[in-house]
Amino acid sequence: MDLAVKFFLPLLLLGLVAVTFSQDDGYGQCERTVMEWKSAALDVDVKEDKHKLQELLFFLHVPRTGGRSYFHCFLKKLYPNALECPHSYDKLRFDPRKPNCRLLVTHDDYSMMTKLPRKKTSVVTILRNPTDRVFSTYEFSIEVAARFLIYPNLTSAVRMASRIRKKTNSVSTLDIWPWKYLVPWMREDLFSRRDVRKFKEHNVTKSSDSYNVEDMAMPLHKYIKDPVAQDIIHNGATFQVAGLTNNSCHAESHEVRHCVHKYRSLGTHVLEVARKRLDDMLYVGLTEDHKESATMFGNVVGSQVISQLMEKSDKEPAVNSKQGQNLHILKSLPSSIHLNRTTENMNIEGTSGNANVKNENVSKKNSLLLFFSAFLKCDDYAEIDDGGQADASV
Numbered sequence: 001m002d003l004a005v006k007f008f009l010p011l012l013l014l015g016l017v018a019v020t021f022s023q024d025d026g027y028g029q030c031e032r033t034v035m036e037w038k039s040a041a042l043d044v045d046v047k048e049d050k051h052k053l054q055e056l057l058f059f060l061h062v063p064r065t066g067g068r069s070y071f072h073c074f075l076k077k078l079y080p081n082a083l084e085c086p087h088s089y090d091k092l093r094f095d096p097r098k099p100n101c102r103l104l105v106t107h108d109d110y111s112m113m114t115k116l117p118r119k120k121t122s123v124v125t126i127l128r129n130p131t132d133r134v135f136s137t138y139e140f141s142i143e144v145a146a147r148f149l150i151y152p153n154l155t156s157a158v159r160m161a162s163r164i165r166k167k168t169n170s171v172s173t174l175d176i177w178p179w180k181y182l183v184p185w186m187r188e189d190l191f192s193r194r195d196v197r198k199f200k201e202h203n204v205t206k207s208s209d210s211y212n213v214e215d216m217a218m219p220l221h222k223y224i225k226d227p228v229a230q231d232i233i234h235n236g237a238t239f240q241v242a243g244l245t246n247n248s249c250h251a252e253s254h255e256v257r258h259c260v261h262k263y264r265s266l267g268t269h270v271l272e273v274a275r276k277r278l279d280d281m282l283y284v285g286l287t288e289d290h291k292e293s294a295t296m297f298g299n300v301v302g303s304q305v306i307s308q309l310m311e312k313s314d315k316e317p318a319v320n321s322k323q324g325q326n327l328h329i330l331k332s333l334p335s336s337i338h339l340n341r342t343t344e345n346m347n348i349e350g351t352s353g354n355a356n357v358k359n360e361n362v363s364k365k366n367s368l369l370l371f372f373s374a375f376l377k378c379d380d381y382a383e384i385d386d387g388g389q390a391d392a393s394v
């Protein structure tokens, strides 16, 4: 967990060092706003056992961390569709109308917790080195926006895209935060650069630096300094865990975020809240250590999900074929995993080899590993369709 937090530090601290602020009224007001938010954020009951999977699993999906593979390759195969929490029109936005759902995977930030039964909710997330996350966000913005270049001009691209969406009723990347802001912005830019290229004809400068091909796309350094990127991408994971993103469902969050952007030193409070939240999560993975993180996900989250679902299916036998279909995955696992419902002896993060972990059932662990080696090979996440219609829950 500490390792995860390390990834947060450099960005916020960098901001701190570089900034001098004036002690004007604005600062005083902002400091009060941030402190009030912080004390409310830290003042929540701690769960009796944060290592125990509660009824609802909230996957706080930070964009560009690879969370999509956890969802498609694993969680979606375990949880019957009926237990998945519904999303509203823009998909990765939670729709709280189904109170008994068990799995919620969204780009919504932590502010969503106020709409969920807090004590009955376990939160998990995956973090990534912020620099890589930013590179990846930039690349994905261009990738999705560039799919529109098949159209002759921006007007026709926008019109065609919305026509296709209406017709197929599918969810587009453009419906999902943060892409619903980042992609149109980049799309407009790509088209205007293409128009300029048309005039220049063959006089296009060649660059070997793919982050700086100014004739074709907004260079990375311009992208990252733009106010849109500053609001949405800078310290994005920290803000998401703190519940302070541009997408937050609380009005006060936006005030806090604006204050922190204005007076960088106030960022330490945000960091403090984010660290506490991470500490209280059931699981935090790291994109960089995919194999280890996925294995740990299996040990910490996966095995508890399986136990929970098996227990549920005993109480209320599967009535529809979908649920049966999902459970067949469990049944195809070596028997030790699903016949034995003892979860107390799980190999919780950091306690492996600990004498407290009595009775660890080795064959159970092996079958989980087996399952996860299948997960590691799963390449569902590579699936991309074109025309801006990709389900970009990456």
Ligand SMILES: *[C@@H]1O[C@H](CO)[C@@H](O)[C@H](O)[C@H]1NC(C)=O
Binding pocket: 152, 153, 155, 156
């Ligand atoms: C954009 O392209 C469409 C389709 O070719 C064309 O009808 C329209 O006039 C173009 N609009 C502009 C502003 O160039």
Ligand SMILES: *[C@@H]1O[C@H](CO)[C@@H](O)[C@H](O)[C@H]1NC(C)=O
Binding pocket: 203
């Ligand atoms: C081509 O680009 C270079 C550098 O931008 C410029 O000096 C030159 O005049 C341009 N040539 C033409 C034909 O536009």
Ligand SMILES: *[C@@H]1O[C@H](CO)[C@@H](O)[C@H](O)[C@H]1NC(C)=O
Binding pocket: 181, 227, 228, 231, 232, 246, 247, 254
């Ligand atoms: C979020 O950011 C986008 C892009 O900068 C902006 O258009 C939008 O209004 C912002 N939303 C909020 C609630 O600040």
Ligand SMILES: *[C@@H]1O[C@H](CO)[C@@H](O)[C@H](O)[C@H]1NC(C)=O
Binding pocket: 335, 336, 339, 340, 359, 360, 361, 362, 363, 364
């Ligand atoms: C693990 O569980 C299986 C099946 O319930 C059982 O056969 C095996 O003996 C158990 N192993 C240990 C170490 O408890």
Ligand SMILES: *[C@@H]1O[C@H](CO)[C@@H](O)[C@H](O)[C@H]1NC(C)=O
Binding pocket: 339, 340, 341, 342, 359, 361
């Ligand atoms: C599960 O395993 C425990 C210990 O490993 C054993 O005591 C228990 O009987 C097993 N339960 C089932 C249903 O196999």
